[in-house]
Amino acid sequence: MTSFSHQTQAAIEFAADLFRQSKHAVVLTGAGLSTPSGIPDFRSTGTGLWAKDEPLEVASLSTFRTAPERFFHWFRPLASQIFNAKPNLAHWALARLEKAGRIDAIITQNIDTLHQKAGSKVVIEMHGTMQTLTCTQCYHQVDAVHYLAVFVESGEIPLCPKCNQVLKPDVILFGEQLPQSAWFKAQRAARQCDLMLVIGSSLEVLPVAGLPMQALDRGAHLIIVNNAQTYLNVRADAVIVEDAAVTIPAIVERVLNG
Template sequence: MDEALHKAAGLVRRAGCVLALTGAGVSVASGIPDFRSPGGLWERHDPMRVATAEALARHPERVWAFLLDALAVAGRARPNPAHTALARLEAAGRLSGIVTQNIDGLHQAAGSRNVVEFHGSLARYSCMGCGLAHDPTAALALTAGDIPWRCRDCGGVVRPDIVFFGEAIPLDALGKSGQLALAADCIVVAGTSGEVAPANLLPREIKARGGVVVEINLMESAYKGLSDVRIAAPAEIALPALADFVLS
């Protein structure tokens, strides 16, 4: 790992503008398994029944049963060294921002400021009927007898600000991520397989413009052949080590 770390640190140091793209692997050490991995939520819930726009409209109680499960996991999670390493790099002026596919809010909890939540967040809720914003802390207190969560004003179903299957990526997230990618000449990809579009296109866009791709993934990903260097280690080990090298 040392040789790859030295090479990666050199690429990051020489870059004029560095962007990070993160996925589920960054939060595993915080106790949030990848939904698709053994022990993940898709073992207990069929995503086509609980995580689509259609299911939310037709069977909100079923969707909210899944959300309670997700909230129980996310509510216990705290930032791990991978999150804090990226916050350190940003604070030192070596990282322009983070585009994350995660919905757990752990980058912000670790101190990162410029975070684009590509798939939304479990920290924001609003009524599907009247649009009223609801207190996110109330979601953590919900029980099976409270679901689906109903709006106190109009009785409509309250939903989290996350992107369900069948929904479009918010234009704001698309715009901000595009601006960050356009300015970047280096992207650090961590904890994502590179299989989910359109976030997976960002490294390819930067590479096509002559930039470099630093990959941190324990297993091979869809970025094989694209990455200039791959650190084959968990994000919570590799990212702090990379930050130490870059900032030393």
């Protein structure tokens, strides 16, 4: 059994109490939730993806359109990590919480589909998904599994089976708008919830970073579980600066079993 500091233990108990009192809880997750599954985040000093590469040079829509091979060269190690990743204990715990009717939706900034692999059903993907690819020419969409497996293994850029043009992973690159349907759903969930749990997000990327404020402005409680400070720590009811893969299962266990 994991041993927590007195401060962390108190925060876990308080967070669980807020969940038990809540009727419409929503979860917002970021890259920090998936780092225990072996997927690097973007902004951690020294280890984040943007500590090594300039995002606008490798992961922008303009780069993809003009030099897709450059994007895919950068993307291949990340695609391999995502392709082989398994949900961690926090993903499984959140799926349990949803199944028990304790959360209405998960809003995620992640593209790794680990929430779905763990069994979560209501997942709003703000930055797209690795589940599908779409042709840049004829817009034919394909399931990503076969194409990504080949790409990870050989580095072969995926091409459309209909017109032989480049297939783009259905993830949001710099310079692309968020998927409108997902954004509307996320705003609705944030405005209607009475509790928001933020996990593994630095809350630095707009407009998603503004969702917790929308919840707070309508009287919702806020719990933040993240290894680094966020701009909303001062407004949160509970802040836990610990590994999400350890603390989230502890919160969920107390919510469901007391």
